[in-house]
Amino acid sequence: MEVKEYSGVLVFAEQNKNAIHKVAYELLGKGRELSEKLQCRLMAAVLGPDKTDVNELIYRGADTVYHVCDEKIFSVPDEIAYAGNLVKLIGELKPEICLFGATSFGRSVAPRVAAMLETGLTADCTDLKIDDDMKLVQIRPAFSENILAHIKSDNYPQMATVRYKEFEEASRDQSRTGEIIKLEAVLSSSNTVEVLEELSIEDINIADAHVVVSAGVAVKSAEDLKMINELADLLGGQVGASRALVETGLISKAHQVGYSGSRVKPTVYIACGISGAPQHLAGMKESDVIIAINNDPSAPIFNVADYSIVGDMYKIIPELIRAIKN
Structure with a gap:
């Protein structure tokens, strides 16, 4: 597999009820650092209703935002539907790096995407670097935090999840311009998730x-x-x-x-x-x-x-x- 087939850093920007999770802004900050090292585009992918405001991702550093739109499919946390649409998008874009937030939902979607793409995934990274070979080094604690494992993948895209609050948020520049491309979602045939009622035990963060x-x-x-x-x-x-x-x-x-x-x-x-x-x-x-x-x-x-x-x-x-x- 030739690395030249793949180019760009893609950040999955998780949304819930049209609100983008702040971990996406942290990933864009680190993603900008990686993309400048690789001299490639920084992209973001949002799967959600058409009315989701994705301009903030441009202000935070994304060169291109791919907004996969569907009111019904993405109204519930259906990992299979999300994974199927992301795999299609990644197959078309061929980014060399894909980053996910290690939220409850991100931790469920990312391994499904990696399995469908037959590539590796490093979970809960605390740092990401580009080495002299222009490969992604994924750094995460191991053995109860006693060592830091440095992991590289032989397959592309190179995928990692990063925990919330690990990196600083990308600075906001409302004068930034970028491209927003809206795409139609792939219809999901799984229909495995139905939200009957939302319960909130405690309103804390x-x-x-x-x-x-x-x-x-x-x-x-x-x-x-x-x-x-x-x-x-x-x-x-x-x-x-x-x-x-x-x-x-x-x-x-x-x-x-x-x-x-x-x-x-x-x-x-x-x-x-x-x-x-x-x-x-x-x-x-x-x-x-x-x-x-x-x-x-x-x-x-x-x-x-x-x-x-x-x-x-x-x-x-x-x-x-x-x-x-x-």
Whole structure:
């Protein structure tokens, strides 16, 4: 397979109810860096209703946006329908690199696309680079974050998923111009997904919070979580949690911070009774200011903390609450 057959970087811009997921803007920022190195076009693909506003992708750096339109097909999260349409588009464009956000939906669509194209896929990348051979190096943690694996694919397109909040968003330039090409969707014959009702357990998004107050397994009961909630509310933030606490059933997975939860980069991150397992640190260690409260002076969380408080959080947190109120 000749590499010259393939050219360009393609970003899948996921949309839900006509709103484009912000991970697409992060991928466009990294995609621009890769395309300049390869001296090729940066493209974006949106699958959604005709009324989806895709101009923002141009403002964020895309040279060309391919808008595959259909009101009905893309009204439900049907991975097979999305994958079929993406495979058709990729087959026509022949990009050498395809990037997906590692959202719940992206993680489901990307491997289906890769399998249909008979190419490789590296999941949950933390960095992407072009080597001296002009090949994509896909970098991701392995062995509980103890090493960084550098992966290259022999097949094209080279595909990767990247977690939300891994890269900076591409800067916005409303004066940028680009080409928007509208295409008709391929009719889906799967009809496997039907949305009967949408349920929202909690309206939270810790990934975008400016302040996160996280609780660990040191929290003994749901009643004790009230002081964590109060501290977060006073600071205008959201409540996070370690995986260990989520597994106790005291708090939902929507609050989980870490490699298997949400990656956060708040201005302030307060870790309450969290020891600092590698999987948790991977999800919060790039916060601007990290404050750790733990009664174990050797807790790994103190290795990344800007401010460390050794002591009983049941005494310290109420004091913090009183100080803030005063």
